[in-house]
Structure formats: C-alpha cells, structure tokens
Amino acid sequence: MKKIFLLLILVSEFMNAQNFPKAVQITYQKSSNGSILEADDPIIAYSDKGQTVVTSKKITLKNKSFPYEHFYLNRTKNIWYQRADLNSNQSISTIDSVSLKNQNFTFSKETKKILGYLCQKATVIINSNTIDLWYTNSLDVKGAPSLLGQNLGLVLEVTRNNNYSITAVKVEKLKQIPQELIQTPKSDAVLDVLSYRDELWKSRFTTIPIFKDEIINFSGDSKSNDSIFRFAQGTVIVKKINCGNIKDGSPIFVDLKEQSNGDAYDRTGSVFIIPTNSKITFLEALQHNKNVLPVYENGNGNQYQGVVKTNDYSPVIELMRFFTPFGVGHFNTIKLKNKEWEDAVFYRQDITDLGNILNNKEVYIGVFIGNYDKGGHKISLNLTVHPEEHSKTESKKIIPLFNTLNIMEMAGQEYGTMFNSERGLVVHFDLEKDLNNAKLRYITTGHGGWENGDEFVPKANKIILNDQQIFNFIPWKTDCGSYRNYNPASGNFENGLSSSDYSRSNWCPATTTNPIFIELGNLKAGKHTLTIKIPQGPNEGNSFSSWNVSGILMGE
Structure with missing residues (x-):
C-alpha cells in the first residue's frame, strides 16, 4: 500500500511538471547598486509559445507619461515590433529583426534559482558593457524584459556590469496574453529603425x-x-x-x-x-x-x-x-x-x-x-x-x-x-x-x-x-x-x-x-x-x- 502511495505522488509530480502554462506574466524590478528604481512602474512582460509583449505597469493601467514604448515579438515570423506613443495624437512604429538575430552569447555552467526556478547564465558584451542574463526553461516559454535574450528561454534577470539589474519579482501563470496588448503596426506607419530612434529621441x-x-x-x-x-x-x-x-x-x-x-x-x-x-x-x-x-x-x-x-x-x-x-x-x-x-x-x-x-x-x-x-x-x-x-x-x-x-x-x-x-x-x-x-x-x-x-x-x-x-x-x-x-x-x-x-x-x-x-x-x-x-x-x-x-x- 505504501509503495502504491509513493508511486501516486511521483506520477502526480511528473504530471505537474509537464503541465506547463499556456502563458505567463512576469513583473521585473529595476535596481542600481542595490537601490530600487522606479518602484511604481515595473516592467511587465507577457509570453506564450508564439509571442512576447513587453510593456510597463503604468502603460497597462493607462497612467502613462509621454513618450512611452510598447514592444511585441512575433516568434513565428521572428519579427520584433516597436511602437512609441509620442503624445496623445502621434505614434510611430518600426520593425527590427536584425538586432534580434545578431546576439552572440557565451554560455556558462553557473546556475542559480530565481523565484524558485533554476536558471542558467549567458553573457554578452555590448558597447564595452558586460551583460549577464539568467534564464530558465522550467516553464517551456521564452521571453525577456527587452529585445536582448528573447530566444534563450524565459529571462528572469539581466545584470549590466554587476551594478544595474532588471530582476523578476513575480511570475504569474495565465490562460492567454491579454489580446488588447498585442499590437502590430500598419505597414504605411512603419519607419526604418534609425528614423524611429531619432523621432523618439527628439520627442523626449x-x-x-x-x-x-x-x-x-x-x-x-x-x-x-x-x-x-x-x-x-x-x-x-x-x-x-x-x-x-x-x-x-x-x-x-x-x-x-x-x-x-x-x-x-x-x-x-x-x-x-x-x-x-x-x-x-x-x-x-x-x-x-x-x-x-x-x-x-x-x-x-x-x-x-x-x-x-x-x-x-x-x-x-x-x-x-x-x-x-x-x-x-x-x-x-x-x-x-x-x-x-x-x-x-x-x-x-x-x-x-x-x-x-x-x-x-x-x-x-x-x-x-x-x-x-x-x-x-x-x-x-x-x-x-x-x-x-x-x-x-x-x-x-x-x-x-x-x-x-x-x-x-x-x-x-x-x-x-x-x-x-x-x-x-x-x-x-x-x-x-x-x-x-x-x-x-x-x-x-x-x-x-x-x-x-x-x-x-x-x-x-x-x-x-x-x-x-x-x-x-x-x-x-x-x-x-x-x-x-x-x-x-x-x-x-x-x-x-x-x-x-x-x-x-x-x-x-x-x-x-x-x-x-x-x-x-x-x-x-x-x-x-x-x-x-x-x-x-x-x-x-x-x-x-x-x-x-x-x-x-x-x-x-
């Protein structure tokens, strides 16, 4: 009888392990040298098998200040959409697939747990900045708080030069990504990447x-x-x-x-x-x-x-x-x-x-x-x-x-x-x-x-x-x-x-x-x-x- 009970527990744990969520919502907190930054406006990311949305709490609560950006990744097409609302009447968009592909990571055997999930480490150097990304495959979805590392796994922490971090503080399982957050630009409203960045910069x-x-x-x-x-x-x-x-x-x-x-x-x-x-x-x-x-x-x-x-x-x-x-x-x-x-x-x-x-x-x-x-x-x-x-x-x-x-x-x-x-x-x-x-x-x-x-x-x-x-x-x-x-x-x-x-x-x-x-x-x-x-x-x-x-x- 005892053996049967143990077997049922193992089967239950195995079934739970395979019961991956259809979508997840990750809340990320920014910090610098140990001090929390923008505590009232954390980064919010949504991911499922086919897509990722990156936004922030203020944007989702419609308590935003201009300009602000909204990001969407279509994994099927491997296309990264960026949209910026410059004011209440003007928005611009661009598509950047090149930067998504040109990411060369060095992988480490180091591991650590974040929110109970076992994470692996990948490192990349960008503009003389050393950036460490900690990602997990435990939820069978991919995503990240920015364009960087979207195809590694589910990135739960990004640290730049050991002093600035974006760290997941909450992971919630969802049935699906809220459909109103999935926005793709109209083809006639899309700028090239440099023009998009220039217009966004000048609007600040x-x-x-x-x-x-x-x-x-x-x-x-x-x-x-x-x-x-x-x-x-x-x-x-x-x-x-x-x-x-x-x-x-x-x-x-x-x-x-x-x-x-x-x-x-x-x-x-x-x-x-x-x-x-x-x-x-x-x-x-x-x-x-x-x-x-x-x-x-x-x-x-x-x-x-x-x-x-x-x-x-x-x-x-x-x-x-x-x-x-x-x-x-x-x-x-x-x-x-x-x-x-x-x-x-x-x-x-x-x-x-x-x-x-x-x-x-x-x-x-x-x-x-x-x-x-x-x-x-x-x-x-x-x-x-x-x-x-x-x-x-x-x-x-x-x-x-x-x-x-x-x-x-x-x-x-x-x-x-x-x-x-x-x-x-x-x-x-x-x-x-x-x-x-x-x-x-x-x-x-x-x-x-x-x-x-x-x-x-x-x-x-x-x-x-x-x-x-x-x-x-x-x-x-x-x-x-x-x-x-x-x-x-x-x-x-x-x-x-x-x-x-x-x-x-x-x-x-x-x-x-x-x-x-x-x-x-x-x-x-x-x-x-x-x-x-x-x-x-x-x-x-x-x-x-x-x-x-x-x-x-x-x-x-």
Whole structure:
C-alpha cells in the first residue's frame, strides 16, 4: 500500500511538471547598486509559445507619461515590433529583426534559482558593457524584459556590469496574453529603425528653433523682415521668442551650427539676450545709434558704450561665446594631403543656470559675428529644454553686470581696450535684498592678433570685490591644434604649424569659451563694487590688444 502511495505522488509530480502554462506574466524590478528604481512602474512582460509583449505597469493601467514604448515579438515570423506613443495624437512604429538575430552569447555552467526556478547564465558584451542574463526553461516559454535574450528561454534577470539589474519579482501563470496588448503596426506607419530612434529621441525634449540657415555678413543690403531683425550692417541678427514654461532644474542647452559663406577668417561670435526691463536698452542702440547707451570712462581717454550696468541700463546677457574657424564649408575646396575638412562646426553649451531669464518670458535673442565680408557666415540656432523630475528649488536671481564685447563693432561701438589703464573695468551695483550663495559667471578672451598681441600672450585676470581680490587666473587654451580639420583656410608657417594650431587667450578657432563660476559668498543688501584688472599689452603701430569680458551676478 505504501509503495502504491509513493508511486501516486511521483506520477502526480511528473504530471505537474509537464503541465506547463499556456502563458505567463512576469513583473521585473529595476535596481542600481542595490537601490530600487522606479518602484511604481515595473516592467511587465507577457509570453506564450508564439509571442512576447513587453510593456510597463503604468502603460497597462493607462497612467502613462509621454513618450512611452510598447514592444511585441512575433516568434513565428521572428519579427520584433516597436511602437512609441509620442503624445496623445502621434505614434510611430518600426520593425527590427536584425538586432534580434545578431546576439552572440557565451554560455556558462553557473546556475542559480530565481523565484524558485533554476536558471542558467549567458553573457554578452555590448558597447564595452558586460551583460549577464539568467534564464530558465522550467516553464517551456521564452521571453525577456527587452529585445536582448528573447530566444534563450524565459529571462528572469539581466545584470549590466554587476551594478544595474532588471530582476523578476513575480511570475504569474495565465490562460492567454491579454489580446488588447498585442499590437502590430500598419505597414504605411512603419519607419526604418534609425528614423524611429531619432523621432523618439527628439520627442523626449523640447526644441525651440530660433534661426535656420541665416546669413551674418557685412553688407549695406542686409534688411530686417517681420521676424528677424538685422543690425550693424548685417553682423547682428535678433529675434523675439517665447520659451514657454521651463520646470526648475530642467537642463537647457544652446545649439549653434556655423559655416563660412565667404569669410575665410576666424571671428569672434556671441549668442546673447537683450534685457528689456531697464529704461535704456541695447535694442534701442541697435535700432537707432550707439550714442543712446551710457558711456563708461576710466581715464584712458576713450569712451566705452553700454559695457557696464547702471541704474537705467543693463548690458546684454551672454549665453555663449564662440569663435568661427578659418573658412569651414566655403573653403573646403582647399586641398591638403591627409586632411578631410569638416562640413560645419557645431557648438553646444549648457546654459541651465540662466533658465530663469527664459522661463515664461518673451526675450530678444541675438547672434553676433564680427566680420567685414559680404558673404560672411551661415548659422542655425536652437535652444533645447530637457525636462527632469527634480524637487523644486529656488530660482536664481540673475543680474547682468558688464559685457565689453562690442557687439555693435560694425556700427562704431568701442573695442574693450579699457584694461590699458590701471583702473581697468569698475562696476558699481546696488542690491535691494541680500544675495546668498552669490557667484560671478565670467567669460573672458584676449585679442590682438599679432605676435605680441594679447591673443597670443598669457595675461592674468584679477577679480576684485569691494577692494578685496577674490580671484586671479590666467585664461589660456593649449588644445587649438585639435581643431585643425575645421580650418581649411588657416595659414601654414615655415615651422610646420598652422595659425589655428597656436595656443590663445582662452579661445581657439572652432570652439566655445566656457564660463568660469567665481564664488562670492553671501552679499548683503546695499552698494558693491566689482573691478576687473588685466595687464593689457601696449599698442604696436595701428595694432592694439583688447579683452572681451562678460559677467553675470547670480545668487539666491
């Protein structure tokens, strides 16, 4: 009798082992270095003999945020469908069977149990990342939380570089996959894989287009239109934009593309915003005459228009300082052995700290390139805003203090030569309230393009606040030779160097100049004085040095 009872138990266990589910639902939790990620939105995968669906909890509960993706694998056809809903009215799809097939795993004899299921290990290296997949054949279905490993078995854990994991926390047996989750794209709505990925990527952030293939040149024929204003013989273009709502903490970038349209030389450029909240504005000077701007004098005999803050005036706010290369694009016809010239130069800089002047505001944004060429330069400019889920932080107060870059150079605005005086540049400003954690956003570049000019001679910049020196450094860039392929028209010298190779005072042809953030501490309400001193070199005949410095006071 006892033998019969044991036999019945063994038969029952055998029958149960063969009673594989028709479908399974697997819930996966993401973690990094032991910490759970996105606990409220785990990955959900459904699998049966012929198909797999990969989605997430929020999507299935219709509590999703855009964009989101939904994946479907047809095992019979061995086709991997991807669908992305970009917003409530737009979705895109693609089919990727190549990536599904090109998966080369190394198999290990290691085993471990996950949720009671015996799993085997397979490893693959992708983009220098070691990825371990633990899969089981105990349920007689295949599936995975992504495209990777779909044909191994039922993948219950994926670990990348031993620090990021996607691990099954629940396996449920189903009669079938919910039919509403099985979606295949219409043939006329399918994009190629690269186009799909590009559209999905661009939908994750906001692009604010400003200029597209606009010419910045020196010509009396340059005319404004209904949306783009042209000033200073065409060397300055300005447009009024509204950036809409920008969440605190969202990264903001300025993107600029530049090509020569006939000018062969390296030129100073600037992307800037014109403050309009003061009695006198730089926009009035552009529209009428530089003489409407307040004049700064330091005793050297020159008058400098619109370079420092006054009670009635705020200087332009510099978003990005950039330098054109020697003729990229237009002069690519110049041939040198083993040189492949770039088609254009792309500048991209983080301006998140200045987001407060863009958020829900209409602003005048402009681009300047100093040149005397009728062909000039062709540029495109965008801002991109990248939403991030940060706790709300207090917006920074932004006070433009000075900018000696003569944006109206071609309309007679004086060069920044005030540093040939011991007094240098002095700015007086009043704070109505205390300013905590104050910083100076400082951009500096030296100019004077001959052998002894300040462009090629290192010079210390001293920052003095209320008669106390707070910062002293030598702005200098030594990597200019890295950008040779952007400079087809650069001159070549007998010593084997190109002009674009030489180190310079904080800039190179084809680069941006990074701002320096100088800690000022907590500033009390009341009057303050900021002084910039630079040992500017002497004139040589008609040649002179100058310094383009801009400063923005920031704080809480």
